Amino acid sequence: MDEAVPTRKIREGRLTLVGKLFQNPKINFLAFQNTMRRAWRLENVTFSFLESGIYAITFMTEAELLRVYETGPWSFLSHLLILKKWEPDMSPHRYEFDMCPFLVQICGLPFEWLIEEVILRAVKSLSLVMDVKVDAKGIAAHKIGKAKFLLDVTTPLKSGFIASKGGKKLWLDYKYERLLDFCYSCGRFGHYANYCEEVEFKYENLETKDKCLYGRWLKVQVQGHNPFMKLFYGELKEEDIEEEIIPETLVHSL
Incomplete structure (x- = not known):
């Protein structure tokens, strides 16, 4: 797979946090995105659904990512949002959110x-x-x-x-x-x-x-x-x- 994964996807990964709401509640995905963008004061952050309630959250710059990651914890409708930094070659279900x-x-x-x-x-x-x-x-x-x-x-x-x-x-x-x-x-x-x-x-x-x-x-x-x-x-x-x-x-x- 070394030559199959393009460099641009690696760069995108470095600007990505992997997140999950504690206990995986059912939520309105659009409301979740809009609420977190307002909380973080960021318009251009991108949310992608991965699997089992796990989200990829991609930022425009590393500074934006670090600001969000280091000033938590964050929550949505009283549900704790646990954020992890992207790790190369890591499947979504292998991230631990405890x-x-x-x-x-x-x-x-x-x-x-x-x-x-x-x-x-x-x-x-x-x-x-x-x-x-x-x-x-x-x-x-x-x-x-x-x-x-x-x-x-x-x-x-x-x-x-x-x-x-x-x-x-x-x-x-x-x-x-x-x-x-x-x-x-x-x-x-x-x-x-x-x-x-x-x-x-x-x-x-x-x-x-x-x-x-x-x-x-x-x-x-x-x-x-x-x-x-x-x-x-x-x-x-x-x-x-x-x-x-x-x-x-x-x-x-x-």
């Missing part, structure tokens, strides 16, 4: 711990860590530790990490950027708590969030601490808890 890059912020770090080595140790239990950094947040230049890692979308999210130094232990919150809705019972993507087949969902547990293993507090945009922090340190100040935790099933029923 891993997706995510950004996580580590909250609760003492200010002297805000260095890359400490951040790496605080997130290495999540999965393969791709990048760590100390970032400035907000007008007051409040510094936060964050990391990009490969999340296995078939496994439960993790809420945080217990760190120790000199015999002293601290609880560190994980907060995920661009986190989609997920199951508050088992901590996985793809369904809501009242449809969970692994962990029974009990509405009475929502009377106090101390009984909830997962919730909206795992999202960066939701203010307030993880309930595990309260369990670890005791009562928190009232002003630290800014938002009542509401089950995602109730939010979507309004």
Whole structure:
């Protein structure tokens, strides 16, 4: 096949991402294309259907491809879009779509711990860590530790990490950027708590969030601490808890 594949097809492959929506939902292909073009602010990106819900997404330039690939994760109608870079001589069904890059912020770090080595140790239990950094947040230049890692979308999210130094232990919150809705019972993507087949969902547990293993507090945009922090340190100040935790099933029923 060496002489059969033209050079122009190799160049096209280098400008292509291979994508699949998590759990392969039935969608309107035209709406999917239009929505993603608007989200990426690109008019000339081309979508091609390959097989089994797998798409080839071809860009005009490598810069456009890298911008989309590195600023994810992306979603369509609350379905996670997992993107992979094109690989030569790879059949579509051989791409694996269980891993997706995510950004996580580590909250609760003492200010002297805000260095890359400490951040790496605080997130290495999540999965393969791709990048760590100390970032400035907000007008007051409040510094936060964050990391990009490969999340296995078939496994439960993790809420945080217990760190120790000199015999002293601290609880560190994980907060995920661009986190989609997920199951508050088992901590996985793809369904809501009242449809969970692994962990029974009990509405009475929502009377106090101390009984909830997962919730909206795992999202960066939701203010307030993880309930595990309260369990670890005791009562928190009232002003630290800014938002009542509401089950995602109730939010979507309004």
